[in-house]
Amino acid sequence: MSADLEFENLVKLYYGDLYRFGLSLTGNEADAADLTQETFYIWANKGHQLQKAASVKAWLFTTLHREFLKTCRRRNRFSNESIDEGAEGLPNVPADCAERVDSRTLLRILGEIAEDFRAPLVLYYMEDLSYKEIADVLALPLGTVQSRIARAKIQLLRRLSETNLPLERAK
Amino acid sequence: MNTREAKEILLLYRGTIDDADPQFHAALKCAKSDPELGQWLREQTNCYDAIRAKLRGIEPPIGLSEKIVRRRPIPFPRDWSRVAQLAAAILISVSVTALLMKKWSERRNRPVAGTQEILVTGEVLDMTCYIAYNLSGPDHAECARVCIRNGLPVGIKAKDGKVYLLTGEPGHSVNAELADYAAKIITIKGKETVRDGFSQLQVEEIRKI
Numbered sequence: 001m002s003a004d005l006e007f008e009n010l011v012k013l014y015y016g017d018l019y020r021f022g023l024s025l026t027g028n029e030a031d032a033a034d035l036t037q038e039t040f041y042i043w044a045n046k047g048h049q050l051q052k053a054a055s056v057k058a059w060l061f062t063t064l065h066r067e068f069l070k071t072c073r074r075r076n077r078f079s080n081e082s083i084d085e086g087a088e089g090l091p092n093v094p095a096d097c098a099e100r101v102d103s104r105t106l107l108r109i110l111g112e113i114a115e116d117f118r119a120p121l122v123l124y125y126m127e128d129l130s131y132k133e134i135a136d137v138l139a140l141p142l143g144t145v146q147s148r149i150a151r152a153k154i155q156l157l158r159r160l161s162e163t164n165l166p167l168e169r170a171k
Numbered sequence: 172m173n174t175r176e177a178k179e180i181l182l183l184y185r186g187t188i189d190d191a192d193p194q195f196h197a198a199l200k201c202a203k204s205d206p207e208l209g210q211w212l213r214e215q216t217n218c219y220d221a222i223r224a225k226l227r228g229i230e231p232p233i234g235l236s237e238k239i240v241r242r243r244p245i246p247f248p249r250d251w252s253r254v255a256q257l258a259a260a261i262l263i264s265v266s267v268t269a270l271l272m273k274k275w276s277e278r279r280n281r282p283v284a285g286t287q288e289i290l291v292t293g294e295v296l297d298m299t300c301y302i303a304y305n306l307s308g309p310d311h312a313e314c315a316r317v318c319i320r321n322g323l324p325v326g327i328k329a330k331d332g333k334v335y336l337l338t339g340e341p342g343h344s345v346n347a348e349l350a351d352y353a354a355k356i357i358t359i360k361g362k363e364t365v366r367d368g369f370s371q372l373q374v375e376e377i378r379k380i
Contacts, residue, residue, distance in 0.1 A: 004243075011239050019231035033235055040239045099219035106225050125223045130187055150182050157218070 013050045014057060017127060018064050024122040025068050027111040035071070039064040058129065065119060072115065097160045109159045117152035122157055124149045177201040181208075185263070186216050238326050256374050291329050291372060292358040292380065296350055297322035298336060312354035318348035327372065328361055336371040344373045 018039055022032035042063050050059050101109075110118055123134045135145040180198040189195055202212045297315035299304040306314070307328065319325045325346055328334045337359065339345040360376040 007243055008240050013237050015236045015239060018230050020226060020229050020234065024226065029232065033232055036231070036235065037239050037242060041242060041244060044243045062379060096221075098218050099226065103225045103229050106222065107229075121228070124183075124185070125219070126226050130188075131183075131192070137194065150179070153182060156222075165176060 005042075007044060011158050014060055015040070017057075018060055020126055021061060021122055023062055024070065024110050024126070025065070025115070025119060026071075026106060027107060035064050035067055038067050043065070044054070057127075058133050058137055061123065061127065061129070062139070065137060068119075097157075101160065109110065109156060112159065113152050113155055113168065117148045117155070118143070120148045121152040124153070172201055174196055174201070174205060177205075178211065181212055181215065184212070184216070185219055187320055187377055198364055243369065263331050276328040286362055286364050288360070288375070289363045289372070290358055290360050291335060291363075293327045293329040294333065294354060295319075295337075296326040296328055297353060298326040298334075301326065301328075301334075307354065309354055315353035316350050319353050322346055325349050325355075333370065335359075336369065337361075338371055338373050340373070348377060349374075351379070352379075 015036055019032050022027060022035035022103045026032050026035065036067065039060055043060065047056075047059070050136065099104075110122065113121065119138055120134055120140075122138060123129055127134075131142055131146055131149075134149075135142045140143060140148075180195060181202065183189070184195050185197070190199075199212075200203040201209045250318040294307060295315070296307055297311070297318040299318060300311060300314060322344065323346075325337045326334050327337055337345055337349060357380055358378040359374055361373055361374045362376065364371055364373065
């Protein structure tokens with residue numbers, strides 16, 4: 001397979017996932033598209049350094065997250081705030097609460113969660129990555145990742161249940 | 172493991188993707204035997220699936236993939252095995268060159284062999300005319316005298332036919348002393364040395380015959 005075709009196939013395979021990850025991190029469609037493009041641009045230049053073909057997906061997500069963190073530092077809006085300890089308890093969430101939100105609302109709620117917690121939570125929900133892979137992508141210890149996912153998930157579920165949720169029209 | 176502990180663990184459980192993860196095994200076993208916990212787990216996984224579906228339902232902008240492909244930089248092929256081969260070739264080439272240079276330098280600076288004091292009797296030659304044009308003898312005496320006086324190499328041809336280049340002490344020419352003996356038979360006392368098969372005689376004394 002030619003390098004061009006290989007690149008095109010890779011883009012087709014992962015650009016959607018990367019865009020969604022970027023969108024959930026930035027909350028902005030243009031920024032998410034830029035991050036996705038930048039990730040593939042870096043891949044085109046450095047992807048050949050990757051030894052294991054199986055870890056391409058993790059490499060792409062790691063790169064996008066790293067680029068996102070760089071952008072955050074440049075814009076000086078990097079947030080290290082932690083999730084309120086009060087959110088520790090397990091909420092009673094109606095089973096259909098997630099069914100009743102649209103994607104935009106869900107993204108808005110996700111955007112209210114601190115970035116340190118949001119990235120692992122999004123990877124937890126969206127990508128078929130193991131916890132070890134998520135930890136690798138975010139360059140965090142496994143225990144930290146699981147703890148952040150659990151706390152962020154509780155917060156997300158609380159907000160979902162507390163929000164005056166609009167009924168999804170397209171049903 | 173009580174129900175609360177099981178819930179804390181199963182909060183992270185996503186369904187089949189986590190089935191092989193041993194951290195969930197005990198809690199899943201609890202959920203099988205505890206109907207209330209089982210129901211809670213089903214609601215959790217349904218909620219997980221719903222949120223996942225919503226997030227994954229977000230469509231990227233139209234034309235994004237084409238834009239990415241168009242913007243792809245022209246890759247510089249870095250085939251490291253080829254680079255390694257090139258580096259090895261350069262290394263070998265440099266090594267061989269260095270070795271040859273060293274040999275050449277050694278050969279060039281090789282000390283002259285067989286230094287010994289000898290007497291040689293024979294005709295004084297203007298080496299340029301002799302080697303280039305085979306000119307010697309009385310008929311060539313005047314030319315030889317002028318050439319030697321003007322600094323061209325001077326030699327002596329012994330009776331046995333062997334020719335020596337005549338030299339002085341380093342930095343000292345003997346041409347002026349020998350010019351008047353051009354094409355004449357004289358005896359030279361001096362130190363014979365050989366470099367690269369070529370004999371020379373460092374003049375110490377000139378004896379007329």
